[in-house]
Amino acid sequence: MTANDSSPHHLQLTRDGQLRHFLTLDGLDRALLTDILDTADSFIEVGERTIKKVPLLRGRTVVNLFFESSTRTRSTFELAAKRLSADVLNLDISTSATSKGESLSDTLLNLEAMASDMFVVRHSQSGAPHFIAESVTPGVAIINAGDGRHAHPTQAMLDMLTIRQHKGQFEGLKVAIVGDVLHSRVARSQIRALNELGAEEVRVIAPGTLLPKDVESLGCTVEYDMTRGMKDLDVVIMLRLQKERMEGALLPSEREFYRLYGLNQQKLALAHPECIVMHPGPINRGVEIESAVADGPQSVILNQVTNGIAIRMAVMSMAMGGQVSERQQKLSERGQA
Amino acid sequence: MSSVNTSGISLKITGGRLFDGQGAEQENTALLIRDGRIAAVGEAAARETADETISAENSVITPGFVDLCCNLREPGNGQKGNIASETLAAAHGGFTTVCASPETSPVNDSSAVTHLIRDGAASRSPIRVLPIGAITRGLEGDLLSDMAGLASAGCVAVGNGSRGVRNARILRRCMAYAQTFGLTVMFSPENQALAADGYAHDGLVTSRLGLLGIPEVAETAAVMEMLLLAEETGVRLHLSQLSCGRSVEMLADARSRGIAVTADVAMHQLVFTEDALAGFDSRFHVRPPLRGESDRKALIAGVREGIIDAIVSQHQPHDTAAKQAPMAATEPGLSSIESVLSLGLELVEMNELALPDLIRALTTGPASVLGRTARLAEGETADICLFDPDAFWTPNSKTLVSAGRHAPVTDRELPGVIRLTLSEGRKAWSQAVI
Numbered sequence: 001m002t003a004n005d006s007s008p009h010h011l012q013l014t015r016d017g018q019l020r021h022f023l024t025l026d027g028l029d030r031a032l033l034t035d036i037l038d039t040a041d042s043f044i045e046v047g048e049r050t051i052k053k054v055p056l057l058r059g060r061t062v063v064n065l066f067f068e069s070s071t072r073t074r075s076t077f078e079l080a081a082k083r084l085s086a087d088v089l090n091l092d093i094s095t096s097a098t099s100k101g102e103s104l105s106d107t108l109l110n111l112e113a114m115a116s117d118m119f120v121v122r123h124s125q126s127g128a129p130h131f132i133a134e135s136v137t138p139g140v141a142i143i144n145a146g147d148g149r150h151a152h153p154t155q156a157m158l159d160m161l162t163i164r165q166h167k168g169q170f171e172g173l174k175v176a177i178v179g180d181v182l183h184s185r186v187a188r189s190q191i192r193a194l195n196e197l198g199a200e201e202v203r204v205i206a207p208g209t210l211l212p213k214d215v216e217s218l219g220c221t222v223e224y225d226m227t228r229g230m231k232d233l234d235v236v237i238m239l240r241l242q243k244e245r246m247e248g249a250l251l252p253s254e255r256e257f258y259r260l261y262g263l264n265q266q267k268l269a270l271a272h273p274e275c276i277v278m279h280p281g282p283i284n285r286g287v288e289i290e291s292a293v294a295d296g297p298q299s300v301i302l303n304q305v306t307n308g309i310a311i312r313m314a315v316m317s318m319a320m321g322g323q324v325s326e327r328q329q330k331l332s333e334r335g336q337a
Numbered sequence: 338m339s340s341v342n343t344s345g346i347s348l349k350i351t352g353g354r355l356f357d358g359q360g361a362e363q364e365n366t367a368l369l370i371r372d373g374r375i376a377a378v379g380e381a382a383a384r385e386t387a388d389e390t391i392s393a394e395n396s397v398i399t400p401g402f403v404d405l406c407c408n409l410r411e412p413g414n415g416q417k418g419n420i421a422s423e424t425l426a427a428a429h430g431g432f433t434t435v436c437a438s439p440e441t442s443p444v445n446d447s448s449a450v451t452h453l454i455r456d457g458a459a460s461r462s463p464i465r466v467l468p469i470g471a472i473t474r475g476l477e478g479d480l481l482s483d484m485a486g487l488a489s490a491g492c493v494a495v496g497n498g499s500r501g502v503r504n505a506r507i508l509r510r511c512m513a514y515a516q517t518f519g520l521t522v523m524f525s526p527e528n529q530a531l532a533a534d535g536y537a538h539d540g541l542v543t544s545r546l547g548l549l550g551i552p553e554v555a556e557t558a559a560v561m562e563m564l565l566l567a568e569e570t571g572v573r574l575h576l577s578q579l580s581c582g583r584s585v586e587m588l589a590d591a592r593s594r595g596i597a598v599t600a601d602v603a604m605h606q607l608v609f610t611e612d613a614l615a616g617f618d619s620r621f622h623v624r625p626p627l628r629g630e631s632d633r634k635a636l637i638a639g640v641r642e643g644i645i646d647a648i649v650s651q652h653q654p655h656d657t658a659a660k661q662a663p664m665a666a667t668e669p670g671l672s673s674i675e676s677v678l679s680l681g682l683e684l685v686e687m688n689e690l691a692l693p694d695l696i697r698a699l700t701t702g703p704a705s706v707l708g709r710t711a712r713l714a715e716g717e718t719a720d721i722c723l724f725d726p727d728a729f730w731t732p733n734s735k736t737l738v739s740a741g742r743h744a745p746v747t748d749r750e751l752p753g754v755i756r757l758t759l760s761e762g763r764k765a766w767s768q769a770v771i
């Protein structure tokens with residue numbers, strides 16, 4: 001029996017199906033995901049101009065609320081907001097209030113007093129952006145920049161944009177995600193996106209200790225042997241391996257992991273000759289990927305970073321648009337009443 | 338709303354459907370209560386006159402409910418609840434006896450704390466409070482508590498609340514020492530190393546939401562270990578708050594081999610599954626976690642077949658802040674004692690559980706775990722619950738008595754309104770008084 005229906009996808013859509021928060025890809029359909037990709041495509045051109053700005057968020061305040069440190073994600077969110085002409089405030093909470101024992105609710109109350117229009121949230125606990133979206137004042141949009149092991153929807157969407165640029169479409173594609181799926185919010189969001197967009201097969205390749213329980217239920221097949229798993233691949237996505245995984249007895253050693261699950265040129269040769277290599281970064285050379293592959297002709301890792309700005313611009317402008325149209329709708333309903 | 342002193346006054350309940358706690362069910366009978374006891378039942382009661390007569394038309398009359406697991410939060414956690422607020426909530430839920438968890442602050446590991454709880458209950462509780470003592474000092478899981486002292490101060494059993502013990506060697510000694518004094522050991526089975534940092538069932542929902550899972554084997558391995566140790570030490574073991582179907586199988590097997598073991602399950606485990614967490618709803622962060630649908634079904638079957646003796650509230654009132662955060666940062670537990678009967682009646686409505694089985698698991702089942710009786714017969718203590726199974730109420734901040742506001746259901750009507758709770762003949766809760 002389900003106790004409630006405040007599931008994330010109800011929370012993040014307006015009544016007429018527009019985005020108002022961006023928390024997870026769960027519950028977002030193919031049309032909406034495609035809309036995000038198309039919008040991002042239109043923003044790529046903005047990045048190629050001399051004056052890289054559009055006025056969509058002019059006068060709006062975007063707060064980057066990072067409870068967990070991150071250089072790349074935060075700076076691409078910052079650039080994206082600035083290219084949309086928003087005022088941006090970066091708050092590195094991991095070193096401020098919460099370490100003094102302030103609760104998340106109290107931190108939020110204080111931040112709301114600054115009259116922001118959007119919070120970009122990264123947090124180490126799964127569901128934190130969802131919690132914030134539920135408790136924030138109506139009209140404020142929440143964008144998930146990665147929560148615990150749950151979701152990293154902008155990363156997954158920029159990966160989808162990269163795949164679409166190189167492969168044209170998702171139908172018929174065979175995609176593998178290799179490495180630490182258990183701890184990966186990126187992998188969860190990617191599996192969801194690839195399924196919704198119509199990829200033919202999503203494979204996860206990892207040892208049993210790095211896979212979540214019943215992982216197949218997320219919409220993928222499992223392969224323990226990477227040599228077998230590379231066969232016919234159109235896209236291979238490598239995940240970052242955190243060094244602390246040896247301590248929890250999840251893996252014996254980096255060396256054994258690299259031998260079995262690291263991507264080198266020999267293994268890549270087993271895939272389709274036009275297979276592209278992706279990695280959400282930052283990469284561990286010699287742990288999950290060989291330098292010759294990371295820097296090689298099939299690698300699209302740097303395209304991913306560029307696409308990150310366009311995707312974040314798309315999601316921020318769409319969520320703000322959803323919030324604005326929802327407010328207008330409420331005002332007109334009140335006017336009629 | 339608080340208890341009304343009516344001892345010395347005689348009271349007659351007429352009509353209704355009476356479950357006497359011994360398997361017999363009677364329609365349109367009468368009960369006479371005098372001096373805190375049941376003075377007469379049936380024809381003999383009908384003939385007598387009383388100071389007050391209550392019509393139980395459309396109602397069910399049962400022995401007062403007995404809860405083996407309730408957190409009153411006193412001493413030490415006044416922001417979450419206290420003896421007065423939580424025992425009144427219990428009376429509102431139809432309970433006349435609650436076992437108070439040792440997880441207080443300080444924990445109930447000494448006769449001084451036991452006396453504090455009993456004194457508080459004597460002056461501020463409308464119902465009976467039976468303290469459970471801590472089996473290890475400070476519930477730390479390392480050193481034995483003064484179990485004999487706790488027993489003579491009035492503890493009815495010893496347990497470790499929801500916290501485990503360090504290892505099997507300590508657990509074995511705890512059991513052997515408790516057995517010396519004939520004390521029942523109550524344990525919520527969880528292998529701490531396997532549960533690790535988890536806070537939700539390791540299953541489909543956890544995998545999708547990226548929550549940290551507690552695997553089933555964290556419970557089943559502990560159940561097996563405890564059953565083997567109980568068999569070896571000969572202690573009377575009570576397994577609290579089972580959550581896995583596999584645990585029910587092991588329990589049935591141990592029973593068939595003559596091991597002295599009883600068990601309970603929290604009502605919310607019979608009603609909800611891991612799906613309740615789908616919207617990151619921290620309210621349903623409970624421990625043990627809500628598991629899969631097959632577990633829920635197996636637990637219900639366990640109650641129906643009497644393998645599980647009792648349904649408990651596992652009432653855990655919290656202040657709002659303890660529940661207002663991302664799930665990993667919240668405290669486990671529901672403010673559940675006022676909704677136990679109503680949730681049970683929904684199971685009856687859905688034909689998952691029969692009404693007599695539900696009543697048994699709330700009355701005679703838990704009472705016998707404590708070596709007590711729960712009967713509506715002449716000479717018995719007048720602990721009685723009277724409820725209307727067909728009336729509805731909506732739990733919310735206006736209707737709930739507990740200091741904890743995170744009840745399992747707050748947004749819709751539930752069947753089953755407690756009209757009267759009598760504790761030793763006194764009105765602990767009366768709908769008319771509200």
